[in-house]
């Protein structure tokens with residue numbers, strides 16, 4: 001029997017280099033009924049791209065009335081490097097997803113290649129690609145397409161890839177038969193909820209982003225609320241804790257090969273070295289890296305907090321330099337860190 005169009009499309013996606021592929025209908029998946037109330041409860045904080053586009057994010061047919069199917073893809077980004085809790089205690093932590101080249105660029109290039117290939121298979125068709133680049137709730141559509149099941153940590157989980165995969169989509173006017181969603185994979189486990197140092201889960205499957213270290217160190221542009229700074233521990237960009245403890249990530253059967261290979265110095269980075277980056281050095285170091293999103297002022301703000309949390313007096317000279325930085329945000333966090341070091345026990349690592 002000849003392959004259906006959906007099967008040929010999915011084969012082409014795997015040949016293009018994606019690790020996961022599935023098809024969802026364009027109708028809003030059931031979970032999206034929750035999106036507006038999540039935003040209304042304030043959990044999105046200052047992420048204006050979420051709060052200002054609730055209607056578009058809640059149903060992609062608002063933006064694309066012509067859509068007939070959503071081709072959802074996943075790219076594994078795991079690499080053979082330790083988990084955050086295995087890192088040396090005197091180091092900082094950059095989240096695993098940000099060690100290599102920016103996934104937005106990698107994903108977009110692969111999706112463009114795939115779209116060109118699909119035009120050869122299906123003839124001319126209308127499409128719009130997303131690689132975390134616009135108002136689409138990627139997890140909800142990917143879950144509907146069977147790429148993974150929502151974990152209690154709100155990441156999508158796959159039995160073989162764990163949660164170490166990025167999502168991307170081609171919204172198309174192709175009539176592709178949809179896949180079935182996966183069943184829940186968490187059962188009675190609560191490891192991710194228990195480990196979160198800032199208490200960012202008001203309930204299983206619900207994240208209050210304003211308490212999440214990933215939000216505080218990447219998305220929040222101003223001062224980090226003082227009460228949350230100790231919980232940030234050694235994190236300077238993103239956080240992996242609620243994924244590192246997930247049993248589905250302990251198997252690590254698939255790795256991304258060279259595609260997302262870690263750049264030098266980003267796995268458990270040296271805090272003093274990061275603290276010494278001026279604007280030029282930051283731009284060179286994080287060109288085409290996800291870390292550029294925080295800008296130098298955000299990263300050095302975070303480095304100051306991590307130094308303050310380290311309990312290590314060796315960071316005092318670097319913090320004194322940051323306390324005289326040209327940027328007031330960096331100065332304020334460095335002053336807080338100096339004060340915290342003065343009042344803390346040696347070698348106190350509160351969240352590790």
Ligand code: B12
Nearest residue numbers: 031032035038095132138154155156166167205214238239
């Ligand atoms: C905003 C955002 C963030 C925010 C908020 C995260 C969040 N969980 O919402 C912050 C900055 C905190 C963040 C952090 C991270 N992010 Co982010 N982020 C996004 C973004 C841009 C939008 C997500 C969104 O719409 N959130 C809003 C909430 C409402 O949506 P939701 O989590 O899907 O909520 C659903 C569930 O709560 C749900 N639900 C499902 N089942 C159930 C059951 C019950 C009982 C209930 C009540 C609800 C419920 O209904 C909601 C949908 O309406 C997406 C890309 C995109 N365009 O979609 C990437 C994305 C989700 N992020 C991603 C990644 C990799 C991360 C980090 C791992 C990075 C890091 N290491 O620091 C962390 C993970 C933190 C975590 N535990 O989620 C990946 C996730 C891949 C995957 N396998 O899941 C995405 C898909 C980007 C990509 N293209 O790959 N992120």
Ligand code: SF4
Nearest residue numbers: 196212213239241242
């Ligand atoms: S990424 Fe870190 S701070 Fe955010 S919910 Fe997970 S464990 Fe908590």
Ligand code: SF4
Nearest residue numbers: 151152186189192246
């Ligand atoms: S740690 Fe446990 S509860 Fe959390 S996502 Fe993984 S399996 Fe689910």
